[in-house]
Every structure is written in structure tokens, then in C-alpha cells.
Amino acid sequence: MRQLTQYLTNHTWAFMLMISSVTSSVYALPDPGMEIDPERTALVITDPQNDFLSPDGVTWGVVGTSVTENNTVANIEALLKAAKANGIPVFISPHYYFPADHGWKFEGALETLMHNIGMFDRTGPLNLEGFEGSGADWLEIYKPYIDDGETVVSSPHKVYGPENNDLMLQLRKRGIDKVILGGMSANLCTESHMRELMERGFEVAVVSDATAGAIVPEGDGYQAALVNFRFIANAVWTTEQAVQKIQQATSSN
């Protein structure tokens, strides 16, 4: 192996990585971590909407198991509560489809699915008829946090990531460069937000049980996301860890 001796000497982890790939018993990937700076850190929640999180939502049949097992609904609320209590700004990146979106000429697999089942459908960009309580609306218990006049609601993302909405600009315009990320669904919008935020130079800590994923015959979206969170993010926390870190970082100020 190229320059093996050199990097064995210099980089202990590289050695551990190779060992671990044999023994599967050593924690091998680096874990860079993310320090919460209260002035520059925000909580971002993707798709906290009925169609993902309510038993009445159109995807409950495939995400319900994962949402229940992770205690996702309560965990997202715990993050919202901790952020609000400790002055960490909250940003919501919602998912809406308008009638014009159904005129797209091509779509990937899950996009096709979402359009077919009318997921996140709204009457129009300038029309709120039927929105209240619909699958596109916030889960009822989150409304006090989102509607408090402080939370920033970005324009809707349209595929999975924030490439086509104003979430990143809203973060930057408030001096945010670190994101605590939760929401739905794990390997789709949450992971695409993690990836895009990192490509644009944000640090991202993903909260692994404040999300959940679809389980279908083709695969377990939640398990796939867990692997990618661990490979890619700056940090992966549980909700309990995230809440604790938020409290510690803000109380020390």
C-alpha cells in the first residue's frame, strides 16, 4: 500500500481504520464534532408536516413504523422547545407542491410517488384555500413554535434539498454558519439538506432520532440515512445529546 509506513506513523486513525475494517470492533471513522456557538447556530427542521408525521398523512403506511420507533414527533418537539428556551433561532424548510408542479415533464422515483399521492399539495402559491389541517400543514403540536413570530419559514424546497429555496440565504443573512438538523424524511429531504448545507460551507450536526424514513421493499430509507449521516456530517447526535448541548452552550454565555 502506498506510503503505508508514513501514514501509519503520522495518522493513528488510518491505522485503526484498517484494523477496524478487519475486526469490525473499533470505532473507525473520524468524528469531527460541532461546537455550538449560540450566535452562529440555528435549528433547521425539514418537512414538519402532516403528510409525514400524522397517522392521517398520506405516507404513514410506509414511514409510520420508523416515526414511531424513533419517537420522531416528540423528539422534533423537544428540539423546538430547547431552541426556543435557549435563544437558538429556528428555521423551517417546508415541502409544498402547487398545481404547476404537476406539469413537470420528468421526475425521479420518489418525486413521482409524491406527486401521484398528492403529497404536500396546496391549491396554489397565492392561495391558502384548504391548507389549514391539510397534509401540507404543520403538525398541530408544532404550530405554537412555528407561528410565534420569530421562526423563519423558508420558501418550499421542490425536490429534496434547499438548492431551490431561500433557506441558506435566510441563515446567512442572520450570520448562521452552524446547523442542528432534524425533520423528515431521513434519506430524502433531511439528507439532501445535510449534503447541500455542507457543500455551501455550513457545519451540520444531524439529530438521528429527530427524523425517520420510509421502509419499502426496495430498502430501508432510515438505515441508509444513518450510514450517510455518520459518513458525511460534522456530528451525529441523539435528541437528548442535542438538547443537552444547546443548554450547555447557551448557559455558558
Place this chain on the structure above:
Amino acid sequence: MRQLTQYLTNHTWAFMLMISSVTSSVYALPDPGMEIDPERTALVITDPQNDFLSPDGVTWGVVGTSVTENNTVANIEALLKAAKANGIPVFISPHYYFPADHGWKFEGALETLMHNIGMFDRTGPLNLEGFEGSGADWLEIYKPYIDDGETVVSSPHKVYGPENNDLMLQLRKRGIDKVILGGMSANLCTESHMRELMERGFEVAVVSDATAGAIVPEGDGYQAALVNFRFIANAVWTTEQAVQKIQQATSSN
């Protein structure tokens, strides 16, 4: 479930999806597919470089098993050969790190790893000293295809996706809006390219055995990618299918 009757009536697949989530025996996700239009389709290969694909590369210890099992090296070559033989333009999105990149103040887990092991390192953006045959160089057998004066080599991506290089502009400037995607590694650069290309309105068919992923104690990168390819892409093909489709699409012209 909301409006169950209506979408059971209108959308047979939704019904199958729910059934399948119970029985795990029915093919459930939509499979939109991608039609190759020879005038508007390109082959894109990420990171066809020694550090991923050569037994001498710095990551062989963690990706070697997956590369070998998938026959990745030969499959990428088969794609290159089929594209060149049938007039499908080829684009390469490489991964290079320059000395200045080691001055970054924060990095995600795999970024930290790549920097630590000197992966894809080059002497400088305007310096090719030591490049030939290094871990950052093309795998030797791909050079005839890449150095033929026709293949477009984009500037390097720096995290995992094409957000920070000119790949997408190069594709658009040649009228390409459909991409056949292969290369390394599955859940990192290949998947980030798939996601970003789709956010920017390209159709993407991923070639699932013309890639491979790292297997570490924290997870199997290749398996995670397979799930996400299937959930997200417009199409997932084997190399054999991709080659056949390229031949059919171009011969019919």
C-alpha cells in the same frame, strides 16, 4: 387514512405500495425510467482515480471489497467504451485536494479522513509535479478514453457534489440534460452528484455496479447508496443494461 378511497381508485401503485409494505413481496416504488436521447445525453464518471480504484490507492483497505465484488473497474471501462463507440459525450468530475484545502477550519467525517490520509492530494492548482501515477491520477486503463481530446474534464469537486465545480455548466453548454452516472464512491461523490444533478433539473440514470462504496464498522456505504439510488434516481441500471440502452438509442438514429 386521508382520502383513502380516492387514491386507491385513482392510483393503483399506491395501493400496491401499502400492500407491499406488509408483504414485502411486491415491487412498490415507481420506476420512471430514462429514455436516452443521443443528442442530449452524456456519460458522467466521478473520481475514476487511483486512490479509489487501484489496489495501491489509499482507500483500498475499505473500498477494495466492494470494488472487487461489483467488478467496478471493468464496468466503468465498459461504459467509457460504449459511450465513445456510440458518440455519447463523456464528462469526468475529478476530486483533487491542493495544499490550501488543508487550511479549512472545519470538515465532516469523511472529509477529515480524506485530508488525513492525503487522498487525492496534488502539489497545487498550477503545479503538476508528482501528479503522474499518483493517487490523484486517472486509473491507467482509463487514460486512452479520458485523454482522447474529446472527453470533458471538469474542475475538481471539493466536498462530494458538483456544487463547486463547472460540471453542470459544461453539460448545459453542450445541450445535455440527461446523465448516465457512474464512478466512485457510491454513497459519497456519486450519490451527491446524483442528488445535485436532479436538483438542477437533469434526469439521472445511475449505473449501480459501475460504482462501489466503503465498508467500515459504522456502515456499508454501498448498500446505503443502493437504497438512495432506487428511491431518488430517474432510473437505476446495471452496466450491462446501460451499455445495451446506449447501443439501442444510438443505432436507431
Place this chain on the structure above:
Amino acid sequence: MRQLTQYLTNHTWAFMLMISSVTSSVYALPDPGMEIDPERTALVITDPQNDFLSPDGVTWGVVGTSVTENNTVANIEALLKAAKANGIPVFISPHYYFPADHGWKFEGALETLMHNIGMFDRTGPLNLEGFEGSGADWLEIYKPYIDDGETVVSSPHKVYGPENNDLMLQLRKRGIDKVILGGMSANLCTESHMRELMERGFEVAVVSDATAGAIVPEGDGYQAALVNFRFIANAVWTTEQAVQKIQQATSSN
């Protein structure tokens, strides 16, 4: 001058360019032009809203002269009418500010101005109270074109360009790669849309009298835009030319 002889020989225009810089009498810049392909071309209008185009709008004091001189209001309508009559899809990129946008920590000069005068203000992203007839609403005469159930209204841009909304995705999802561009205001949103669309690989023909600009002591925004349209765009047309080209391109189909 470097290799003067060579490029004088090969490139007649380079010679003309040098001459013209002395005489100011020869048309010097290349004029690549844009061919309308009805299947791949759309009309994009930026900010067709009261605050720019109505004498009651908050900026009329500085843009009114230019809007009147260019006959901008009627010219935008002529474009909308020609597009609709000939099957060219229409996209609107609006400008809205929500209460949260007033919490930004820094702004450029015109951003500061727009926020200060309450330009394009709306009550909230999920609130249409007071919207009808406000400065953020469409100019009344455009409503039949925009509200016809076919026009695509993107999410709002937030600075000047389409970097932070879904306009470009909406165009790509319908196979559009050529844009006929008009709207307000010339050197701000219209020019930023032109620049960003071109960076992302669209061809852009700007309609130079279907826009207008602010004239303030610091400069004439319309004149600045005219220079940059001519330097940068693929084509610069008058409304009359644009309408004629739309009719010709679509009738020949």
C-alpha cells in the same frame, strides 16, 4: 500586441473591434443571437408588481420616468399576449418580503432601501391578508395572463437573482433552456436574472424596452443595464422584435 498578426488574420471581428474603439463608428461586439425553439423557450417576467409599475407603487418616484419612456407596462403586456397566443410558456419570478426578512443583519444599498420603504411587503409566507391590490400584487392588467392556470409563478427571489427561488428548476422540469426575459427593474432583478440564468447554462434574450430602471443621483440604472445586456446576453431585442420572432418561430411549426 500579442500575436496580433495571427488573430487579425483569423478573426476579422477582432480587427473591427480595435478599429471601432478608435472610430466609435463600427458595430464591434459579437451578436450571437438566439433562435427560438418553441419546445424549449419560455418567457420569464421579473417583478410585474405594483410597487414597480403602478403610479401608486412605492418606487414610482424614481422609476416612473423610465417606465413611461420605455412604455414598459404595455410592452410587458405585449410579450405576455404574444407568448400566450403562440404557446410559449410563461414564468413569473416575483419579489416578496415577509416580516422575517426584516430581521436580516446586513443588506446592500438597494436592499436597505426596499426594506425601508416597505417595498413588496407581505404579511407572511402563509398569510395573504392585505395582499390583494397591495404593492406586492400583480399589476391589475397582467392578472388575466398570470392567473390563467397555465403560467408558472415561482417562489419569490429575495435579493435580485433566481439563486434562492425555484425558477430555474421550474424551467428545467419543463425542458426549457432558452429564456426571453423582461420585467423590473433593469439593472437589479432583470440583470441578475440574466446573469444567473447564463451561469446556469440557459440562453437569454433580454427585451430591452420591456423593462425600466431607477434614475437617482448616483446613476441611471436603466442605462447601466443596457450596457450590460449588450455585453452579456445572447441577444437583446425590442418588444416589437421579440413579438415578431415569437410569431415566426411558432407559425413555422
Place this chain on the structure above:
Amino acid sequence: MRQLTQYLTNHTWAFMLMISSVTSSVYALPDPGMEIDPERTALVITDPQNDFLSPDGVTWGVVGTSVTENNTVANIEALLKAAKANGIPVFISPHYYFPADHGWKFEGALETLMHNIGMFDRTGPLNLEGFEGSGADWLEIYKPYIDDGETVVSSPHKVYGPENNDLMLQLRKRGIDKVILGGMSANLCTESHMRELMERGFEVAVVSDATAGAIVPEGDGYQAALVNFRFIANAVWTTEQAVQKIQQATSSN
């Protein structure tokens, strides 16, 4: 005029703006300014290359007058010197064209021009043959600043802005969110960098005499840029002001 009384009362500047549009004697646009935080501010120079700044460069015939009048070459050097002396990091965003770029199927006016005259041409992305001293190389007097092992040279931009290179990621990865911007040419790459940086949430102070523009029969690129700098940027400084502000901001630390 809508709510005239109210905003006359609340917003003195709005009143001044209207007055000034008549008298042309009052400074009307807001001037938000930019405070240099030495930890978060960088100097960015676009295209400090022979083809723009050397009398031997291919564009000297059209930019030479503006470069000479502004004292651009010396002013850019003064910025580089001040930044280096005071610990402000320096980033260069170069412009290169490779043989593949000449295969683009469409181009705007100036893109066509640049390709036609062989501006910024290099032999290939992995080929430095003939680069030294060419039109694409740095102006000789800047080399000590750029080649000092500290300056970050991004990958090349390909149209005018940093949308297709890694400049913004490089800035973010070092915690930079404020940019002092100079370089060539005023209304093309410099202005497109200003616009894109601002869309992505950077603050930008443009140095108005550390740039210059082409003057052709179709218009004066420098004058157009001056208008847009003033309308859009967070601040517009002379080189003298910029150097002074850099010194003050860093000495107070």
C-alpha cells in the same frame, strides 16, 4: 402616492430620495457600509491576469484606457500588499479556458468575443505547457503575493461569476463572510462576483478603482459597473479608503 404621509414621516430618506430625483443634488441611496472584522474578512481579486492588465494582453485595445485612468494595476497591488501586511487572507478567482470550452454550443456576446480572441486560453486542465507568461498567467508583479503559499487560488470561473468554481466554498471553509472585492473586469467578472457573493449571503465592499472596464461603441463597461456597484454593494470604497480601513481594523485588534 400610496401612504405618502406615513412614509414621509417615518422614513426621512424616502423623502430625500424623492427630492433628490428632482434636484440631483442630495445623496439619496442608503449607504449601509461594511465593518471589517479581521477574522471574517478576505480580499478577493478576480482575473489579475495578463490578458486584462498587461499592454500585451489581448484586450488592452478596449480596456487599456480604463486600466490606465484608474491606475488599476497599482491599486490591485496596493490591496494585495495591505492585505498581506495585515493578515487579511487573499483569494484569487482566475479565468481560464481549456480546449473543451471551445466546444460550447452557445455563448453570450462577450463569451463569444473571449473565445474568438483566445483570451485566457490554456493548453488543458492538466497541462501547463506554455502557461508561464501567457495571457492567462498572473501579471508578473502580483506573483510574489499569489505564490506565497498562503493565497488561495480557486478553480477557474467559466462565464463571469463564481457559480461554477469553488471560491465561495473556500471562503466559507475559512469562516469568511465579508469580502473586499477588486480585479477585472468591472461590469463582467467583478460585478458578477459581487452579485453572486451577495445572493449567497456575503457582505461585499467593492473597490471601485481597483478594477476597470472595456469601452466599446456599445457602451462603457466601467461606468455601467460603477452605477451597479453603488446600487447593489454593501459598500463602495476607493483603494485608498480600503487600505486605510484594513489597517485600522487590524491594528485595533
